Amino acid sequence: VKKALCVLVQHNLVSYQVHKRGVVEYEAQCSRVLRMLRYPRYIYTTKTLYSDTGELIVEELLLNGKLTMSAVVKKVADRLTETMEDGKTMDYAEVSNTFVRLADTHFVQRCPSVPTTENSDPGPPPPAPTLVMNEKDMYLVPKLSLIPIPDDGIYWQANLDRFHQHFRDQAIVSAVANRMDQTSSEIVRTMLRMSEITTSSSAPFTQPLSSNEIFRSLPVGYNISKQVLDQYLTLLADDPLEFVGKSGDSGGGMYVINLHKALASLATATLESVVQERFGSRCARIFRLVLQKKHLEQKQVEDFAMIPAKEAKDMLYKMLSENFISLQVGCQ
Template sequence: MTQAEARLCSLLLQEHFGEIVDRVGQYIIRTGSQPLRIIAKDTGTSLDQVKKALCVLIQHNLVSYQMHKRGFVEYTAHCDRCLRMLRYPRYIYTAKTLYGDTGELIIEELLLNGKMTLTAVVKKVADRLTETMEDGKSMEYSDVSTTFSQLADTHFVQRCPALQDEESTTPTEGRRPPVPTLVTNEKEMYTVPRVVMIGRGKRRRSSDEDEGASQSKRAKRDQETSSQDDGIYWQINTERFHQHFRDQAIISAVSNKMDQTSSEIVRTMLRMSEITTSSQAAHTHPLSSNEIFRALPKGFNISKQVLDQYLALLADDPLEFVGRSGDSGGGMFVINLHKAVATLATCNLESIVQERFGSRCARIFRLLLRKRHLEQKQVEDFAMIPAKEAKEMLYKMLSVNLIALQEIPKTPDHAPSRTFYLYTVNPLPAARMLLQRCYKTVANLIERRQFETKENKRLLEKSQRIEAIIASMQATGAEEAQLQEIEEMITAPERQQLENLKRNVNKLDASELQVDDTIFILEAFISSTKARV
């Protein structure tokens, strides 16, 4: 755990859960596994507040607990899961793209609540969709349940690992709960229970009597369906989302390198293997040319002969995204996932070098990647750059650890005159260094956004009050002149200040998402390198 990661985790916890949860979570992240009373004492927080904060963190899978050998419960924070909160908007947008508004709200509810039962998710999403429908229409529970089943079938949502002893799900300090033994059955992780849900989403009612009647009916209906749900809780499968992000990055790279037809072929191969291939696998399962041809989209009209030509071109491409694994069935092909991720990470490194040091440094960096080891004179000759400039650029990149210097002595005394000094690029250390810089960048962006919002807090509150007044007047049928008079309460300079604030915040949000794309590629590269080792 580095300082940049701890700082970013603290900002994300504070932004999502507030100051107390941030204080407790940050303490556990910084000190490691700790018991309840030590956390309360060292953070200066009351025992009751620490318990509530831990419940929130456990509910969102950010903290786990286990029994210490001395008989007390220890709590452990998971920094990697905290950092994934940065990617929550991307998870929601992906669900919206693949499964529409219903899928978007299902993922949003699971992220907001950490874990939920099927019936609770379906009812909450149906109610929210009903609120947005016009002409008095309502969303059927069965439609939401169908979308939930589709998300489970494609592994975007999964069951929470069940505990062997149900009493251990709520640890307390007053007794010694048994060590929680997780029950994980791969086949049942994505099996949706058969829950019969009959009904529609309900709109909010203004009358207290109607509200009380609807709550009694809903309580009766909840009691009927709770037994069918059988206490099974669901959460999102972040690894599956990350696999989808990786696949989309590979498809985009193939499209930019070759053409749209090639990217569609690669998309088909990845779609055929998305469920059967592990997220840490080095390559997909072998697929024959005949299988790929049958799985192509219906509107994609290419012949079998043209497909074989495209597959041959992809397999012979220097990127090596697609590889051969046999000749049966018209040829067997795989997607080299680790190779593709390494290529994407290398391209990111080259882009960062070019943006920071210029095109000539990028030329030297690419040359070292291709040639592996070169002396300074060889760099000057191959890159066709004057000796003084080449030396300055090499030392500049060496000072920030983008390249490394390797000494190979001719004699045991390591005399400089009898030693080869070779420049090289080690992608893994460079990726780790740039990943920490990306964490620091995102933390700076979040702090800047919070500063902008805090500086304009009074103006934002005034704007929100005026918008609420206008909305209430529109609901009561107010005249246009009255609405215009309320809108004029915000002066022209204040309106201009609000527009500038909105533009700046949007830029900061977009920058966070762009940096997160780089973070994802670098994390995937480091993870795949560890898997290979």
């Protein structure tokens, strides 16, 4: 049982805490278990962003749960050397540089560790260690020299929340491209890229960015003038979906990505698509109306959706029976 618990804790599938009576309690992290289904997507994303070296780094961390940087670099370099021809070998420094880039962009992070205490009490050790993590050290990479090992005791893990943030940003960019055009989506992509490290994954908005900063950060070779950029930013800020908001006028105008509104719009579009696929376009029209108006009586549904009373009643019942809409008695 102890070995099984060690493996589960190593992979963050189980957490523990010391109870007041000194008993250690363990809890299964079901959400983390379900994330294992996304491991192939995490690995493929890293391959897309950081080539084969980044792919293998994240793969090793996911397979082992937690590893020191030196262990990861050695494993990855050895695996890449096996695939090379003519007796070539993979340079450890190249793997190390890719690891540093992953840490700089927060795709890998340090694991919490047991705090070091000098002259600790000679009494019995606690039933379980208390792990702490200094936020400023979370992505700090030690200087690496494999002999001797200077990073002994500093373990790293894949930052799955950062991958989910990347997936969210991709979905927002894709939605803007579908609604407007490729240039608009590239501007939004640039804003999200500028904010990916400075903005928490749970924040409602990105950090404010000036028009001048956005212009300087556009991809090399993306030939649009500052005036055209300002026009696009104005269009994005005036769009009813409000993916982009204006928060000030300094620096040519300050802009933010409204992350919560963007995600709500994406979720709404997905719901509407599911309703249309399951019940048809007329039901989707009714569902869209209820979303917009919040509350509607059956007669109002018939009038607004321009659907005969009997059909409207049948469609409402279908969606009600499958919990896509709910009935509120006595709503005025």
